[in-house]
Amino acid sequence: MTTGYFKALQEAVVASSVSKNWGTAVLEWTVVDLEEDPAGQGMCVCHHPNLVEMFTIENVYNGNQLYPIGNVCVRKFGRQDLTSEANLFSQIHNLRSAINAGEDTFPKHFSRALLKYLNDEGVFTPDQWDHDGGYEFLVKMFNKRNKDEINSRRWWKIHKLLEKKIFPFILGDG
Incomplete structure (x- = not known):
């Protein structure tokens, strides 16, 4: 029915x-x-x-x-692919809102699917500090069960990747 x-x-x-x-x-x-x-x-x-x-x-x-x-x-x-697309759009929208509100975003507003999407879109361009532009590093940090194990040097790198690569893409995308 x-x-x-x-x-x-x-x-x-x-x-x-x-x-x-x-x-x-x-x-x-x-x-x-x-x-x-x-x-x-x-x-x-x-x-x-x-x-x-x-x-x-x-x-x-x-x-x-x-x-x-x-x-x-x-x-x-x-x-499932259409549902995944909708979920990804929701995540991007939520991340954009969190950025605009000045909230901490990593890892709360991220997922493996979002990181993969960002990588597929060319956000993680290789640079002098990282041959893959930070994608593999961020996935590794995201996958850590205990975020307290992330040292200050790695948090610095996470924030630089967010500020220099991810946030400009997300805020300009849409």
């Missing part, structure tokens, strides 16, 4: 897709943006109210976009 919200989602997705079948139409989409409405006044394309996180998804075949779409509806596509 499908709910009214799910039926409305299916209709919106299929109407904007090349395929006119839900099972294949869901394969045509990617997440391209995320906006946040702290007041929760957004309404999903499925007509569910009170969205805080409002994603934009885009059809890779015809360029059609659906906005706003909530994270619950993104998961209804049944695609």
Whole structure:
């Protein structure tokens, strides 16, 4: 049995897709943006109210976009890759907010997936101090169970990587 919200989602997705079948139409989409409405006044394309996180998804075949779409509806596509994209956009948004608020960000606002994304985007350019630009170092520090074991020299390097490489990318990305 499908709910009214799910039926409305299916209709919106299929109407904007090349395929006119839900099972294949869901394969045509990617997440391209995320906006946040702290007041929760957004309404999903499925007509569910009170969205805080409002994603934009885009059809890779015809360029059609659906906005706003909530994270619950993104998961209804049944695609782990699309859910991972949405999670990554949420992490980037949360990191950007934390940077702007002057909060400590590492490791609280990071994940292995976010570090990999930053590396894939070319954020960790090699320099005179690090042949891989800091990616492997940050992953190693992130993976430490006890952050108290990170010495002051390593914390200094973490903060330099954040200030010089990651923060400029995150604040300029979006």
